[in-house]
Amino acid sequence: MDRERRIQGLRDRLHYIQDIFANRDDESIRLLAAKFGELMERHETIPGGAKREELVRIEDLFDFSERKLDTTLTPMDRVRIVRHPQRICLKDILENVYDNYTEIGGRGEYNIDPSMLIARAVFSRRVGDKVINQMVMVIGQEKGHGEAFRNGGSVKPWGNAKALHYMKVAETENIPVHAFVFTPGAYPVEDWPGAAQQIARNLYELAGLRVPVISVFSEGGSGGAEAIGLADRRIMLSHGYYSVISPEGAAAIEAGLRSGDRTTPELIEKCARQLCITAEDNLRNGYVDRVLQEPPLGARPYHYDFFHELRRELIQTTNEVVSSVKSMKLYRAMAVRTSKTDDAESIYMRWTLSSSALDRLVDLRQRKFRAMSRHARLDGTGVVSRAVAATKGTVWAAHSFLRYDLLGRQKKRLNAMFEDLGAEAHLVRHKVFMPLKKTLDRVLPGNNGEQPKVGVAVVDRLTRLSCPEDGACLVGSEWAWTSPRSQEDRTISCPNVRTHHCPDLWVPDLFGDFAGVCPSCGHHFPMEYRWYLENVFGYSEAKEFNRQLESVNPLGYEKFDTKLDKAKERTGLKSACITFETSIEEVDTVVAVLCAPFRGGSVGAAEGEKFIRAAERATRKRQPFIAYVHGTAGIRIQEGVNGVIQMPRCTIAVRRYIDAGGLYLVLYDTNSYAGPVASFLGCSPYQFAVQSSNIGFAGPGVISETTGTAVPPNYHQAYHALSRGHIHGIWDRREVKKNLHQSLLTMGGRNLYYR
Amino acid sequence: MLNIKELLDKVKASPYREIVVRAPHTGVVSFASVKPGEKVHGPRGEFMEKPGTLLAQLTREKNEKPILAPEKGVIEAVHTRFEGQFVEAGEPLVTIKHYMTRKEVIELILQEALYLFRAPERAKYYFVPEVDQKLKVSGKRSVKVHDGMEFLIVSRMKRETPLAYSGPEGIIYSVYFGRGENVDEGEPLIGVCPEDQLSVIQDVVARIQSEWEEEV
16 A cells, blocks of 8 residues: 555656646656656556565655756746645645644635635644643635635635734734735625725735734735735745736736737746746845745645744744844844754744834834835935935924924814813803893894894705706816817717717817816716826925936836836836825825826836835825825736835835824726725725726726626726725816815824814 | 417518618718628627627717617618718618517517506516415416406515506416516516417417527
8 A cells, every 4th residue: 555655646746747847848857757657567567566665766766856857947837836736735734834723714615715714823832841832823825726615715805804804813812923825816806895905904904913923925926915915024935936916917918918818838938037926036125034945846745844844934933023022032032043943942932922012013014114125216316315305304203293293282282172161151151141131132122123034045055065067166167287188179979978968079178178077977088197286286386206216127127128218208207106295275285196107007116115205204294195096007017026015015104104193095087906906095094086987906807817707897987986885985077176175174184284 | 459470470571670770960971891791790798898890980070980780680781872971860871681589579479469567666576475376386377367456566665565457357478577676667567468369379489489590
């Protein structure tokens, strides 16, 4: 029996090798196949079967060849390793790394989302002569090889919601979270709680989660990975990948394919190489903290040494995170840092942290992400300007502190007191003087006259809702900026003509006076971002900052330089993000605009950095922060992980800003998809959309390609997003300014200067 | 009483509908490259999101408007004399011969032959328990309705009122609403067939099912 098992093992290894090196013609693989074929032949013909020594010899040959082949792995081979059914999965890790575990929140098919696995796990070990048990919350995607219901580790929104729920449980119980990223990407369904919006919520909560979080990356596909991957320490398995998009997806975009067509394997291979997705690339760029070496050709469930190594690594990393913020660490901190061997197990450190230590932990995590991706953008600001900006920042912060915190708070308190006193006095006066007044009214002649009735028209005007159709709340036709399209002498048909019977519109009217809105049905034609800049945000009088931050090509992606240069030349911008300070009806605000004409409004390192700086500026100046999204296609894939890392980075910035008491408003226009919506935009408590905007996680093409089901043409329409609860209101374009002002006055946090 | 045979003969004599595509408004016409005898298709796709074949372009005030085939069929005539001309609204541009599908023919005959009882208001409709049971156990065509018979329940916003049938006596031949489905005002609820005509109608439907060639 043992012999049969060993032969089966060899067969699996051979198949594995052949699968990984898909169609590559390699001498070693041919040799292995031939040797194994010979062995099988002999095993079947000779009654005694293969001899023990022969088996040992051929196993050695397999070991040797695997080591040799391991050195020739290309990035795409690694992708195939990670996706292979023989690859270790989370269940294997739970079985082999932890000493005991209890799956919670569902098991197998009986689960909210079987692709997200949650377990309470325990490390039991002997330190000195004591046995200690340390609890952790394990959260991760389970690929469940061969289990179709696991959906290959593609988590649906409710799965991510489940993960968030148990992160909160871990926070309550003060135990560390170990997150295992085993996902090719999130499943793109928009049903409540919404793929994008739920990832955004997860990121937002993780940005301030008050427990140590360690994440292990095996297969990290974009948004799905980020939903649980924002961690204090990120360990990456040496044969894993972490990328903004799957190589196939990148190749499809590169080749400009329509859905249904297939790209060539060469192009996919090339994209995998260019995207810099391997563990070494990510370590070099600083997006993971450590790489854990796997056995040759990747870890499989029988590599028990690897599990042991992973266990040591997890314990040591958790110790490290804890010791970096613990007040009482003494000699142990040093021991933790230096331990490279098995003695990580012998160092005992309580993983429950005090409140002050948790504050330090969160702060450290936020700083860590703030410092990332510096190399992936160009800062053209001179040394002097930078120094001036830094000084200014300090002065603003000090000024805000003095004016709004030190003095402002006292003033607010006084005001509140006077208000209360005034209200009391009013009541007292009312009680005392009212009977007197009534008597006087009765006694004195000529004073019992009736009050003049308020006219019906006045009452009507005061109580009726605003209606843009009547022109009641419109500014009129005098827009500060009109689209150049309004110069054309022609008409255009409204797309709703079949249902609403709209008359054809004369273009100068439509884009001039009507601001691109059909006066008959309210359909919004797409409008240039300049229109909003001038008519809503008063850009000509605004103060732009960080103009010199420039998008570059950090990975040296082929032909991307020319594409970038073209975009820069055409739009006159250096990146897709414009940040400026302006005043909306005399309320000073900081605005960040993502404009679609620059590479689809995609977000890369420069855009992320600008966004973060804008949020920081708003914090320092105690001003509201508005993100106007003219359009965004998602994360810029040509920047690879440099782009994806902007999701946690910007979310952290937004979280810091909101925690500091600011008002963060998001306004969507035209098409907003993917990464940004699934992070720093989607986490805003106030998100509004201009009519006819489309909001979602993946576009219709990607959805039909990945899930195999077509979505209705208006699936992502703003009204549907509203009914699903993703956004909180829909605005008419002509009323954006009025509504923004209204929101600034009625919503938001405690630290705004004008409150 | 309706002569079903006559009706069927009429359909058979001309098994198609002629669709005349007219200019929706004034403008200059330029025809796409469609010729008589060519096949065209109507809107397709799961959500009818893919537009039909382009027949012509109508330009008014530099606004080009495509004119698309509304249904599947064969081009009968293209009024090419209007090519490059300014036409008035309603001018016929293309004629499409739409061969009726099996379903359409059955529907057509049923609509003519049956008495359609229509929904008096937008609401959900249910059969009263006795009728419902009978329908479930013995299938459609087992229930006979007569004038004044209370056989439906109108359910709207938790208000449930009985609804009496009014019309000629007969057998429920087809039911046009589903359980828990909102039916708009004026939409047919059931089709009623006089008892003596039942076998004739069933015959006709069976014949169309087997003989009619044109499918969806």
